[in-house]
Amino acid sequence: xxxxxxxxxxxxxxxxxLMALSNLNFNVRRGMIKSIIGPNGAGKTTLFNxxxxxxxxxxxxxxxxxQPIQHLKAHKIADRGISRTFQTVELxxxxxxxENVMLGCYTRIRTSFLASGFVxxxxxxxxxxxxxxxxxxxxFIGLAHKxxxxxxxxxxxxxxxxxxxxxxxxxxxxxxxxxxxxxxNETETHVASSLIRAIxxxxxxxxxxxxxxxxxxxxxxxxxxxxxxxxxxxxxPEEIRNSPRVIEAYLGGEA
Numbered sequence: 001x002x003x004x005x006x007x008x009x010x011x012x013x014x015x016x017x018l019m020a021l022s023n024l025n026f027n028v029r030r031g032m033i034k035s036i037i038g039p040n041g042a043g044k045t046t047l048f049n050x051x052x053x054x055x056x057x058x059x060x061x062x063x064x065x066x067q068p069i070q071h072l073k074a075h076k077i078a079d080r081g082i083s084r085t086f087q088t089v090e091l092x093x094x095x096x097x098x099e100n101v102m103l104g105c106y107t108r109i110r111t112s113f114l115a116s117g118f119v120x121x122x123x124x125x126x127x128x129x130x131x132x133x134x135x136x137x138x139x140f141i142g143l144a145h146k147x148x149x150x151x152x153x154x155x156x157x158x159x160x161x162x163x164x165x166x167x168x169x170x171x172x173x174x175x176x177x178x179x180x181x182x183x184x185n186e187t188e189t190h191v192a193s194s195l196i197r198a199i200x201x202x203x204x205x206x207x208x209x210x211x212x213x214x215x216x217x218x219x220x221x222x223x224x225x226x227x228x229x230x231x232x233x234x235x236x237p238e239e240i241r242n243s244p245r246v247i248e249a250y251l252g253g254e255a
Contacts, residue, residue, distance in 0.1 A: 005030040005205050006062075006207070008024055008061070008062055009061040010059065011023070011059070012024075012059045012060055013043070013046055013229070020046040020229050021229045023230070024047070024060070024226075024229070024230070028174070029221075030173075031205055033196065033208060033221050034208070034223070035216045035220040035223045037210065037213070037225055037226070038226035041228075042227050042228065044209045048209060052074055052077055053072055053075075053076070064080055064081070064174070065081075078172075081173035082172055082174045082175075082176065083167040083174075084175070084177070085177050089159045089163050091152070091163060093151050097143055097147050097154070098147040100166050101134040101137050101138060101166050102131060104167065104168070105134055105169045106130065140168075141162070141164060141195060142161065142191070142195075143161060156184065157188030157191065164177065164199075168204075172204060173204065174204070174205045174206075175199065175205070176208075177207070177209070178209045179211060180192050180196065180208070181193070181211075182210075189212060189215060193218065196219055217237045217241065220237050222236060223235065223236070225243070225246050233246050
């Protein structure tokens with residue numbers, strides 16, 4: 001039996017009188033690419049925010065590797081092995097490409113305040129290791145040649161790759177990617193899709209929110225469909241492609 005790296009049981013998220021997520025139950029098996037799709041306002045980003053600790057669910061349980069995490073702060077969840085990107089790219093634009101990835105490394109390799117302040121040998125060794133790790137990640141995502149460039153000088157497609165690289169720097173077991181292909185042209189979308197496959201090939205489980213159905217259908221092992229905060233379908237791509245409920249949710253009429 002395959003291990004579930006992530007499990008949601010009875011998750012509800014309300015904002016005042018608005019039900020953003022309603023009794024949501026699903027699992028993500030270790031090593032898979034699972035996509036979450038649905039119309040605008042379906043609750044996809046809210047779901048990511050719950051999983052990664054931006055806010056706790058109103059009720060229900062979120063388990064990572066069998067342990068409840070719904071009560072933990074975001075940085076504690078990141079420490080456990082979950083990282084994420086955002087719909088709108090969130091980089092430090094006035095820092096270099098390399099420095100942005102190095103920031104992600106610091107969540108895994110910590111140096112004490114005194115060691116950093118006095119630049120002790122141990123601190124220097126850690127700084128060197130962080131830099132080497134960040135450069136390897138930049139090579140992996142195809143941005144090593146731009147390590148000295150400022151992040152905000154990159155085109156959108158490369159900024160999205162850089163944000164993925166920074167998320168990888170924390171050495172996650174599960175990476176949550178929020179619309180990595182949004183706003184990209186066909187070539188950039190192909191690069192992003194190839195990178196997602198390469199990440200998964202390294203043994204990292206991928207949870208993907210994406211509107212580009214070609215991307216979703218081509219790279220997903222399973223697809224979860226949300227509508228108004230409820231799960232309306234779940235299964236392999238071909239099953240989802242032919243689901244009357246999914247077609248109705250997207251087209252607004254009878255399948």
